[in-house]
Amino acid sequence: MKLTLDEIVTLTGGTLVRPGSATLITGLASLDEACAEDVSFLGNEKYYKEFLQTAAAVVLIPPDVPEQPAESALIEVANPSLAFGEMVKHFVKKRQAFTPGVHPAAHVADNVTFDPSQVCIKPGAVVESGAHIGAGTEIGPGAVVGTDVRIGEDCTLYANVTVREGCIIGNRVTLHSGCVIGSDGYGYELVDGRHQKIDQVGIVLLEDDVEIGANSTVDRARFGKTLIGEGTKVDNLVQIGHNAQVGKHCLAVAQCGISGSTHLGDYVTMAAKSGCVGHIKIGDHAVLTAKAAAMGDLEGGQVYMGMPARPMRETLKSKARIARLPKLMAEVKEMRRKLDQLNPAS
């Protein structure tokens, strides 16, 4: 992530208004966070104060900015936000540049099917026998792809990901570091005072364009499959239980949990730390707010709060009533006083 001032001018198609003193640009930052090697942008007049005080090496500015920060190089462009967005894309493309090849310090079993000229396997990665890896896919350092796993095209498995045996990963799937796909479902039967394990012989199927966050866990099905539908995005430290069926284009935010055999429709949002008990159905476009806990089926298209999760309106009403308790108590006290006046002997 290194650019010269000239390269930025070329990249943005802008005009160098003032050269400043920086020679090498290594980062992107907002005006207030920018350091002496960062490029930033003035995208909105409301950040004008931050602009004048910025420590950025370079700022992309709109035409006709009256004042200037002390040090920064300034490049005038028609639309600074757009131009900055293009730079971000440039950096991303460069950073994510895909260099195919199996590193000698990776371990790939003999009967893995893949095209070595189309796949990138990093040092310390392990791919076990019978696995298939599609073209354009990168297996990060220390990532483990289990026996008979099938991974589609253009996927990214970051460092230290684990995909256990038999699981199926679609195309353009991103697995962030430390996530575990296909760990055993949590199922036991109490026999003579001991928890006997119920075998978990199913798999996990992640459809196309799914993203699973760092250190999240998706358990394999008892049999059949745990399913995460196309385009669903799962944040960090999320737990998805065995045989859960998550629909398409859902959002599962950090530290939420979906228990076993629960079905989520499409476009469901589970906010941070929310949860669903097992064996229930959540309808399309339902939203569970932060820490909400679904304890039974929920209709789609509504926003739910609390535990048990109820439509937001009801929960807010209930909370408002509790807030009015002091008033109610005072009222009752006052009525008691009057009643005693009316009826002193009783």
Added chain:
Amino acid sequence: MKLTLDEIVTLTGGTLVRPGSATLITGLASLDEACAEDVSFLGNEKYYKEFLQTAAAVVLIPPDVPEQPAESALIEVANPSLAFGEMVKHFVKKRQAFTPGVHPAAHVADNVTFDPSQVCIKPGAVVESGAHIGAGTEIGPGAVVGTDVRIGEDCTLYANVTVREGCIIGNRVTLHSGCVIGSDGYGYELVDGRHQKIDQVGIVLLEDDVEIGANSTVDRARFGKTLIGEGTKVDNLVQIGHNAQVGKHCLAVAQCGISGSTHLGDYVTMAAKSGCVGHIKIGDHAVLTAKAAAMGDLEGGQVYMGMPARPMRETLKSKARIARLPKLMAEVKEMRRKLDQLNPAS
């Protein structure tokens, strides 16, 4: 996981009623989830509709089924559930087949004690000096066994597990991918405005038949040991603090947390996202329901809800009272009206 139709007939001791068209069976699934390479079973009349519509390659059926799905091969057996269970066991046995040997891409320090003909160490695994690994134990790819760790017999450490120095693991223990055993307890002393670390020199002891879920964490003791008793099963993303003493045959469900120095009796259940503060005692057979938070000692044999966790009956009563607030408020309003009629001047 590949079987022919003939092999399934042999395995189940059933009778081929109709051969269907599938030649290779690769999975197990319920009737509604089954695909064209799966075997399924009709275990209960209530699934008859799913049976008629199933896409399964093979279905195990009881005697005298009147109608049939369009395509599936059908094998008649006396008890389809039982026969299917036997097939699951067959697959599990095959999948978990233990092949001893230290892979050349594993790194085992010189002075590790183990019998190479009895232990399986996968590529990318690291076993540090002074460790002991019992017969029948498998160390998965990328798993790390620290200095002086002792692991018993017939254990499974899945990919990318970490067991830190000095910890002791019993027999038949299963550690799922990404879990961390023996990380430092969280203890600091505030000295001159800085948190000074309190050294954590104890260990973790996992007794026989313990199972720890994916990405769960069990901290080592300050000194002495953090203990997980025999037969206790811990789900994914669970946190167990330093010096916690968890009894035998407990269940700790996903995303729950047990704080430092807390003692759980035997057969305690902590449901999903429940928690215990530190330094308390939870009695045998106590149940904390989902998201319950124990803030003090709890007697055994009861079910607890809420925060602070109280006997379920009390919490439900309290919730019922809150639900009756609208009625109470209406009642008070009505009484106020009557009182004003009786005593208009006051």
Added chain:
Amino acid sequence: MKLTLDEIVTLTGGTLVRPGSATLITGLASLDEACAEDVSFLGNEKYYKEFLQTAAAVVLIPPDVPEQPAESALIEVANPSLAFGEMVKHFVKKRQAFTPGVHPAAHVADNVTFDPSQVCIKPGAVVESGAHIGAGTEIGPGAVVGTDVRIGEDCTLYANVTVREGCIIGNRVTLHSGCVIGSDGYGYELVDGRHQKIDQVGIVLLEDDVEIGANSTVDRARFGKTLIGEGTKVDNLVQIGHNAQVGKHCLAVAQCGISGSTHLGDYVTMAAKSGCVGHIKIGDHAVLTAKAAAMGDLEGGQVYMGMPARPMRETLKSKARIARLPKLMAEVKEMRRKLDQLNPAS
């Protein structure tokens, strides 16, 4: 962790009062948890009962203890707590002994800057190109240090840690096993019914003396940086979102979460399972108690409870009112009875 009785006498400067039978000491434990190879101490009279029943191999005792346990060797010292603390330090120093060197089973890219005589890189670790590792730093087995990461001096990265590309780690930072630094922030834009990823091109900056717990996750900024201030200690399974700015000397206890772009002041405490929504400010020295959820800005110097988090006093008052509901209901019922007596017809 092995000592003879003589070595303990030397180490503590004490007097051997009774030799006992143990020859080899391998652990440290409290009196009630000590086993036959442990050393323990009688630091306080209230543990006298545990002392008499201890199974410890050796006990450090103060002068003039009248009775003795049956078996243990006894070493008299002026201050047993202090002497035991010294032994703990001895063990820690020995355990953490830093042996520089790059293990042949580690993979370090060609253009990593470090002094091989001053750095320890363990088997299975991967350090990618452009990284810098300071003197006195240890990279544990299976840990992955991404492209262009800069790590300061005297840091410890335990087994299976991941630090992704470009992140910056200060001096004396400890990263516990399985934690992930620099995973992508969770940001999408809904375009034509699909969640399009917002590129996350920033970094994570961990200042000096930060500690991150096992399997915790710290997301990289959209651009700019996610910041954890000097001396802040993060426990296990904590989620810190993109562009969060955590102050100095904060405590973030297990399973808490800090959402994106939220700013924490200095010395903030987030207890277990607490959370903050995104884009808010929490003042210096604020405390969120267990499971509290900050839904808006919070002033510093106060203790907050509940969801939404409110000053503890208010939350406790509200809870007390709910607890008084049965009394209120009985009161209203009684008043209704009296009112009906006064006004039977209405």
